[in-house]
Amino acid sequence: MRVFLFAFIFLLGFTSCAQTRNEKKAPTAKAATPAAPRPDSLAVATFAGGCFWCTEEAAEKLRGVYDVISGYTGGTTKNPTYAQISTGQTGHAEAVQIHYDPKTISYETLLEAFFAAHDPTTLNRQGPDEGTQYRSAIFYRTPAEKAQIEAYIQKLNAARAFQAPIVTEVAALQEFYPAEAEHQDFYRHNPDNPYMRAVSTPKVEKFKKKMAGKLKEEE
Numbered sequence: 001m002r003v004f005l006f007a008f009i010f011l012l013g014f015t016s017c018a019q020t021r022n023e024k025k026a027p028t029a030k031a032a033t034p035a036a037p038r039p040d041s042l043a044v045a046t047f048a049g050g051c052f053w054c055t056e057e058a059a060e061k062l063r064g065v066y067d068v069i070s071g072y073t074g075g076t077t078k079n080p081t082y083a084q085i086s087t088g089q090t091g092h093a094e095a096v097q098i099h100y101d102p103k104t105i106s107y108e109t110l111l112e113a114f115f116a117a118h119d120p121t122t123l124n125r126q127g128p129d130e131g132t133q134y135r136s137a138i139f140y141r142t143p144a145e146k147a148q149i150e151a152y153i154q155k156l157n158a159a160r161a162f163q164a165p166i167v168t169e170v171a172a173l174q175e176f177y178p179a180e181a182e183h184q185d186f187y188r189h190n191p192d193n194p195y196m197r198a199v200s201t202p203k204v205e206k207f208k209k210k211m212a213g214k215l216k217e218e219e
Contacts, residue, residue, distance in 0.1 A: 017199075018082075038066055039103070043101075043102045044098065044141070046095055047098065047137070048073070048093035051129050051195075055095075056070045056184075057200065058113065059117075061208065061215050062100075062110075062211065065100045067099040068099070069184065070094070070183050071096070071176050072177045072179060073175065074093045075091030075093070076091045079177060095139070107145065107148060111149065114138065117207045119162070120136045123167045128199065138170055139176075
C-alpha cells in the first residue's frame with residue numbers, strides 16, 4: 001500500500017509537503033469569528049503530527065475547538081521560517097496550537113483526536129514527509145498534563161492500538177512561533193493542491209470517521 005501511495009504521489013509531481021510550498025494560493029487571514037460564541041476562558045494544547053496543513057484541518061473540525069494556529073516549536077532557532085524548518089536543521093516540529101473550551105472538549109479527547117489524526121509509530125516520518133520537523137510530539141504545559149499524556153500512551157500501547165510501539169515525543173512546551181500567514185488554513189484555501197488531494201484529504205476523511213460524534217458538522 002505504501003509503495004502504491006508513493007507512486008501515486010510521484011505521478012502527481014511532488015514528494016512532500018515542503019516541496020509544494022510554491023503551489024499555494026495568495027495568503028488569506030484566519031477567520032476572525034468562530035462558528036459559535038467564544039467562551040471567556042479557553043485552554044491551549046500543542047501537538048505535532050506531521051505536516052501541519054492536515055493536522056490543523058483535523059483539529060478545526062472538533063466540537064469545542066475555537067481556533068487552531070499552525071506554527072513551529074521544539075527547536076533552538078529563534079523566529080524560524082518555513083524554509084528554515086523544512087531543512088530539518090532547526091530542531092523544530094511543524095505543530096498546531098489548539099485553543100479550546102475545556103467545558104465542551106476535554107484534554108483527553110484532544111489526545112484521542114491527536115492519535116486518530118496520524119501514525120504515532122513512525123519515527124520522524126508521516127507518509128511522504130520525512131525529517132525531524134515531521135515528528136510525532138506532544139508539548140505539555142504542566143506536570144499534570146505530562147502525566148495524563150504518558151498514561152494515555154501507556155494505555156494505547158497496552159491495548160496494542162497500533163501495530164508498533166508509539167514513538168511520540170513528550171516534551172515541555174517552550175516557545176511556539178506562529179507560521180507565516182499563507183500556512184494558516186492552508187487546507188481550506190488550497191483544495192486543488194496535489195498534496196491536499198493525495199495525502200491530506202484521505203487523512204482528514206479517515207479522522208472524521210474515527211471521531212464521529214465529536215465533530216462540529218454533526219451539531
